[in-house]
Every structure is written in C-alpha cells, then in structure tokens.
Amino acid sequence: MTMAAYIIVMAGMTYLIRMLPFAFFRKKIKSEFIKSLLYYVPYAVLSAMTIPAVFYSTGSFPTAIAGTVAALVLAYFDLPLIVVALAASLTAFITGFFF
Amino acid sequence: MEKEKKRNKGSDFVQGLFDGIPIGLGYLSVSFGFGIMAVGAGISVFEAFMISLTNLTSAGQAQGVSVIAAGGTLFEMALVQFIINIRYALMALSLSQKLDDRFTLPHRLLAAYGITDEIFAVCSTKEGNIRPKYMYGVILISTMGWVSGTFLGAAAGELLPSSVTSALGLVLYGMFLAIIVPPARKHFGILFTVLCAAMLSVICKFFLPFLSGGFTVIICSVIAAVAGALIFPRKEKDEEGEEADE
Known part of the structure; x- marks a missing residue:
C-alpha cells in the first residue's frame, strides 16, 4: 500500500463528508434518533480513541497517567482546549523527571 | 450604511x-x-x-x-x-x-x-x-x-x-x-456515551487484540452512540441551548 493511496483515500473521504451536505443538502433531518446519534458520535469517537490509547502515548504509564489526570481536572473546570492540551503535556514532561 | x-x-x-x-x-x-x-x-x-x-x-x-x-x-x-x-x-x-x-x-x-x-x-x-x-x-x-x-x-x-x-x-x-469532559459534565447522555465508548474500547484492547485500532474505534463508537441515542434521545430544544441541563 503506497502512502499516496492512503493520503488520497483519507483526504477524499474527509472532503466528501464535509462537501456533500454543505453543497447539496437542503432539508432538515426530522428523525430524533438520527439526530441524537449524530450528536453522540463525536463524543463516542473521541472517547474510544483516547481510552486506553492515552495511557500508552508517552511510553511510560506514570507520566501518561499524570498527564491524563491533569487534563481531566482542567477540562472539568472548562479551561480552553489549548490550555488543557499543553498542561497535560507539561505535567507528563515534569513527571518524567521522577520516573 | x-x-x-x-x-x-x-x-x-x-x-x-x-x-x-x-x-x-x-x-x-x-x-x-x-x-x-x-x-x-x-x-x-x-x-x-x-x-x-x-x-x-x-x-x-x-x-x-x-x-x-x-x-x-x-x-x-x-x-x-x-x-x-x-x-x-x-x-x-x-x-x-x-x-x-x-x-x-x-x-x-x-x-x-x-x-x-x-x-x-x-x-x-x-x-x-x-x-x-x-x-x-x-x-x-x-x-x-x-x-x-x-x-x-x-x-x-x-x-x-x-x-x-x-x-x-x-x-x-x-x-x-x-x-x-465539559459537555459530559453537563449532559448525562454524553457522559453515558463517553463512558460506554471508553469501556468498550478497553475491552477490545485486552480481549479482542486481533482487532486493529481503527476498527476498534469504529465498533466502540457506533455501539456507544446508538446506545446513547436509544437510552437518552435528545429533545429538540436541547439542540440550540447547549447549556440547558438534562
């Protein structure tokens, strides 16, 4: 499998998903189930992508767990995305000196 | 003007x-x-x-x-x-x-x-x-x-x-x-879906190791989102007012 093929498939699918409804869809979705499903999908995807992968993301469990806890606490208090993301990383970095 | x-x-x-x-x-x-x-x-x-x-x-x-x-x-x-x-x-x-x-x-x-x-x-x-x-x-x-x-x-x-x-x-x-995290804190339906997806993902990782990461994410998120939509369907008014508590 060449890299170009991967990139074309990735980019093509991502573009079509954005473009088709944006350019051509003019009606409103009525089904409560479909609307609910579409609403929940992103959260489900992000959660499944993050857990348990985040614990392996730094190559060391203690630093990854520390970073994850920092992210959870800051996100709980509704801090901006970028603050949460960088603080998680910084926490893992600092914890790295001890483990 | x-x-x-x-x-x-x-x-x-x-x-x-x-x-x-x-x-x-x-x-x-x-x-x-x-x-x-x-x-x-x-x-x-x-x-x-x-x-x-x-x-x-x-x-x-x-x-x-x-x-x-x-x-x-x-x-x-x-x-x-x-x-x-x-x-x-x-x-x-x-x-x-x-x-x-x-x-x-x-x-x-x-x-x-x-x-x-x-x-x-x-x-x-x-x-x-x-x-x-x-x-x-x-x-x-x-x-x-x-x-x-x-x-x-x-x-x-x-x-x-x-x-x-x-x-x-x-x-x-x-x-x-x-x-x-912030929306999961406010909406029980999201919290449920998120926890459901995370749990399924952990189960896949340890009990179905032959599944690739991509398919794991697909399977877990579809099951979790369907469960969320069936158990906690969203009402029309929630659509706009994200802050509205369940």
Missing part, C-alpha cells in the same frame, strides 16, 4: 482572519504533536505535511496515521475516516442554513474543505449570515497554523530530546479530553 458598504469591499476576509487567530494558534501547537506522532509512526516530514494540508482534522489524522503504521487496508482507512469525521456532515448541514446568498456552488465546494470543529464553532456563532470571504479568512489562518505546526513538529521533533517528544504525544489526547 457607509460602514456596511466598506465591509462588503473585502474586509470580510480580514475579519475572518482576525476571528481565526485563536484557532490558528491552537492548531499550531496541537499539530506540532501530530507532526511528532506521524514521524514516530514512520511517516516522512513531507507526507505528514501533505496529510495535514489535505485533511485539516485532528482525530481523523491521528487515527489515520495509526492505520498507516499498522499497514491497514484502504477500506479500513476509508471506514475509519467516515466514522470519525461523520460529525462534520452534521456541522456542514447546520452551517449550510446560515450561508449568505453569495455562497454559490463553487464557493460551497471550496469552503467545505475547511469545516472543522473549531471553524464551525466560530462561523456558526457569528452574528448574521456567513459570506464566503469571511469563511475563507477563518479557514486560511487556521490552515496555516495547522500545516506549519505539523511541519515544525515533524521536522524539529527529531531534534528534540525524547523526554519532550514523548510528553508532546499527550497534546492531541489532552485536546480530545478538553472537548469531551
């Missing part, structure tokens, strides 16, 4: 650039992490740059890289992108209701490229209808941040000590947590 006329002449674009600055800065640091992650998975600097330029999405790219690293099939790649990015269809749908008359088909085809969570958030909360130039401004500055961050992360990532690069591996996940 005077002001309105001046606005029409092209400062829409500048306004878009301005409104997009926070997104561009945020993307710069997040995509730095993506660049490092991509190179770590054996992807070249140029390829990582091209992925960011053509996709402009964090979760889809991160999972795409793991499909590439695992040598997955193109079908798996397409399905993974479909499931992870299907939320953009919803955003595109919602945004299409807010477009100015100037948004002719060619403009729609072009601007569709830039529908991301953050750009959607900025455009959809803007007062009044959206003009093409405004959206192009937001997209341009965001894309610049995203691709330059990717390039820097991929190129300089190798020069940084491993203690730094491994810590930066958390940046994207930190952002994901920052997206899911």
Whole structure:
C-alpha cells in the first residue's frame, strides 16, 4: 500500500463528508434518533480513541497517567482546549523527571 | 450604511482572519504533536505535511496515521475516516442554513474543505449570515497554523530530546479530553456515551487484540452512540441551548 493511496483515500473521504451536505443538502433531518446519534458520535469517537490509547502515548504509564489526570481536572473546570492540551503535556514532561 | 458598504469591499476576509487567530494558534501547537506522532509512526516530514494540508482534522489524522503504521487496508482507512469525521456532515448541514446568498456552488465546494470543529464553532456563532470571504479568512489562518505546526513538529521533533517528544504525544489526547469532559459534565447522555465508548474500547484492547485500532474505534463508537441515542434521545430544544441541563 503506497502512502499516496492512503493520503488520497483519507483526504477524499474527509472532503466528501464535509462537501456533500454543505453543497447539496437542503432539508432538515426530522428523525430524533438520527439526530441524537449524530450528536453522540463525536463524543463516542473521541472517547474510544483516547481510552486506553492515552495511557500508552508517552511510553511510560506514570507520566501518561499524570498527564491524563491533569487534563481531566482542567477540562472539568472548562479551561480552553489549548490550555488543557499543553498542561497535560507539561505535567507528563515534569513527571518524567521522577520516573 | 457607509460602514456596511466598506465591509462588503473585502474586509470580510480580514475579519475572518482576525476571528481565526485563536484557532490558528491552537492548531499550531496541537499539530506540532501530530507532526511528532506521524514521524514516530514512520511517516516522512513531507507526507505528514501533505496529510495535514489535505485533511485539516485532528482525530481523523491521528487515527489515520495509526492505520498507516499498522499497514491497514484502504477500506479500513476509508471506514475509519467516515466514522470519525461523520460529525462534520452534521456541522456542514447546520452551517449550510446560515450561508449568505453569495455562497454559490463553487464557493460551497471550496469552503467545505475547511469545516472543522473549531471553524464551525466560530462561523456558526457569528452574528448574521456567513459570506464566503469571511469563511475563507477563518479557514486560511487556521490552515496555516495547522500545516506549519505539523511541519515544525515533524521536522524539529527529531531534534528534540525524547523526554519532550514523548510528553508532546499527550497534546492531541489532552485536546480530545478538553472537548469531551465539559459537555459530559453537563449532559448525562454524553457522559453515558463517553463512558460506554471508553469501556468498550478497553475491552477490545485486552480481549479482542486481533482487532486493529481503527476498527476498534469504529465498533466502540457506533455501539456507544446508538446506545446513547436509544437510552437518552435528545429533545429538540436541547439542540440550540447547549447549556440547558438534562
């Protein structure tokens, strides 16, 4: 499998998903189930992508767990995305000196 | 009147650039992490740059890289992108209701490229209808941040000590947590869906190790979202008022 093929498939699918409804869809979705499903999908995807992968993301469990806890606490208090993301990383970095 | 006329002449674009600055800065640091992650998975600097330029999405790219690293099939790649990015269809749908008359088909085809969570958030909360130039401004500055961050992360990532690069591996996940935690705190349905997806994902990882990462994410998120939609269907009024408690 060449890299170009991967990139074309990735980019093509991502573009079509954005473009088709944006350019051509003019009606409103009525089904409560479909609307609910579409609403929940992103959260489900992000959660499944993050857990348990985040614990392996730094190559060391203690630093990854520390970073994850920092992210959870800051996100709980509704801090901006970028603050949460960088603080998680910084926490893992600092914890790295001890483990 | 005077002001309105001046606005029409092209400062829409500048306004878009301005409104997009926070997104561009945020993307710069997040995509730095993506660049490092991509190179770590054996992807070249140029390829990582091209992925960011053509996709402009964090979760889809991160999972795409793991499909590439695992040598997955193109079908798996397409399905993974479909499931992870299907939320953009919803955003595109919602945004299409807010477009100015100037948004002719060619403009729609072009601007569709830039529908991301953050750009959607900025455009959809803007007062009044959206003009093409405004959206192009937001997209341009965001894309610049995203691709330059990717390039820097991929190129300089190798020069940084491993203690730094491994810590930066958390940046994207930190952002994901920052997206899911606040709404999960407010809406029980989201909390349920998120916990359900996380639990299934852990189960897949340890009990179904033959499943690749991409398929694990697809299966877990579809089951969790269907369960969430069946058990906690959202009522119409919740749609707009995100703050409304369940």
